[in-house]
Amino acid sequence: MDYLFELNFEVRDYELDAQSVVNNATYMNYLEHTRHAFLKAIGMDFVQLHHEGIDPMVIKSELNYKRPLRSNDLFSVKINIERQGPLKILFLQDIYRGDELILEAKVWAVCVNNKSGRPIKPDAFDVHLEDYKKKV
Numbered sequence: 237m238d239y240l241f242e243l244n245f246e247v248r249d250y251e252l253d254a255q256s257v258v259n260n261a262t263y264m265n266y267l268e269h270t271r272h273a274f275l276k277a278i279g280m281d282f283v284q285l286h287h288e289g290i291d292p293m294v295i296k297s298e299l300n301y302k303r304p305l306r307s308n309d310l311f312s313v314k315i316n317i318e319r320q321g322p323l324k325i326l327f328l329q330d331i332y333r334g335d336e337l338i339l340e341a342k343v344w345a346v347c348v349n350n351k352s353g354r355p356i357k358p359d360a361f362d363v364h365l366e367d368y369k370k371k372v
Contacts, residue, residue: 239314257304
């Protein structure tokens with residue numbers, strides 16, 4: 237599969253649990269950090285969006301753990317995007333250690349007006365994403 241974006245990481249010792257593998261909750265941090273880096277790569281900044289009255293929010297996550305990561309493992313988080321209707325964005329995120337699939341994730345998000353709390357159509361996201369796709 238071709239991906240729109242990829243970010244590399246290294247497992248740090250404090251991310252491990254008692255079984256010496258990455259704690260399951262830590263994978264959510266990897267996924268979130270990669271989504272934020274992706275937004276920057278397409279010309280959007282998560283914090284700046286908030287100041288503009290837009291808060292991208294996760295509404296649902298599905299994670300399918302395949303293999304564990306361990307201390308000092310080098311791995312990458314890769315992203316694809318699907319629009320699901322006018323409001324929802326589906327982030328398809330996979331974590332790989334080399335060619336080995338570690339985790340498959342589906343993360344649904346919506347943009348919310350941070351004054352009213354109501355979902356809004358992410359038109360700016362669509363524009364930035366299309367411009368980014370033309371470059372890669």
